[in-house]
Amino acid sequence: MWLNDQKIIPSAIRRYRKALAASTPRHIVIDGLFDQQKLDSICAVLQQEQYWHSQKHSYSALYVDESQWHATPDTERFVQRDLWQGYIAVANHAQSAIALEFLQFLRGTEFMALLSKIFDVQVTDIHVAKPEINTNFFRLGARDFVNQHADDSPGREICLLLYLNKDWSNEQGGELVFMGKDDHSVTIAPLYNRCVLFDPSSEGSEHWVKAVTHGAAAAYRYNVTSWYWSE
Numbered sequence: 001m002w003l004n005d006q007k008i009i010p011s012a013i014r015r016y017r018k019a020l021a022a023s024t025p026r027h028i029v030i031d032g033l034f035d036q037q038k039l040d041s042i043c044a045v046l047q048q049e050q051y052w053h054s055q056k057h058s059y060s061a062l063y064v065d066e067s068q069w070h071a072t073p074d075t076e077r078f079v080q081r082d083l084w085q086g087y088i089a090v091a092n093h094a095q096s097a098i099a100l101e102f103l104q105f106l107r108g109t110e111f112m113a114l115l116s117k118i119f120d121v122q123v124t125d126i127h128v129a130k131p132e133i134n135t136n137f138f139r140l141g142a143r144d145f146v147n148q149h150a151d152d153s154p155g156r157e158i159c160l161l162l163y164l165n166k167d168w169s170n171e172q173g174g175e176l177v178f179m180g181k182d183d184h185s186v187t188i189a190p191l192y193n194r195c196v197l198f199d200p201s202s203e204g205s206e207h208w209v210k211a212v213t214h215g216a217a218a219a220y221r222y223n224v225t226s227w228y229w230s231e
């Protein structure tokens, strides 16, 4: 049981739908959606250092190697963060399986049906060439960043962000910020078991992550990013 049943009863889903319709950008924040014990086990897996791989993107190129990165001016640097390499982790360390299983759950029919209901759109992987590359664990250290961007793309209907940071405090930074409307930006702290769902094509959905502070008690800010597509 990956989901906390209380969070998916019909009255809760009605509330999510209302909140979605009333917000700019179209987004909802659900705290405690997933089973806490399961997430605890996943967090333990993610502490292993050797399965994280640095990823860098500029605004003009999706993947940038070290030499290209050096030649990229700061203003063109878009993302620097670490990606968890699930298949390598599981091949080397069987106890990592729970973390990969969770990513697979997030792409499974049960969870995608829940998202379809909340957003009133049918999301499916039938035309997605490599579904698994749409759902990942990332971590951000104090030198990393996710600068302002939009996640919209034709057919991409829903973005999920899930935070896995126990005892995260305000001084640690790392908030997600949506541009919002008329200078009303929306700031969301990356708290444990907090799930943000948003429509990447809605007004004000451009977003970025505030810097994680140096000397933060926890060195890294962990999250899942998952994208969902319609037919």
Ligand SMILES: O=C(O)CCC(=O)C(=O)O
Pocket: 146, 151, 161, 175, 176, 207, 208, 209, 223, 225
């Ligand atoms: O980590 C976050 O809060 C946002 C990540 C993000 O914007 C992305 O993965 O596209």
Ligand SMILES: [Fe+2]
Pocket: 149, 150, 151, 207
């Ligand atoms: Fe994003």
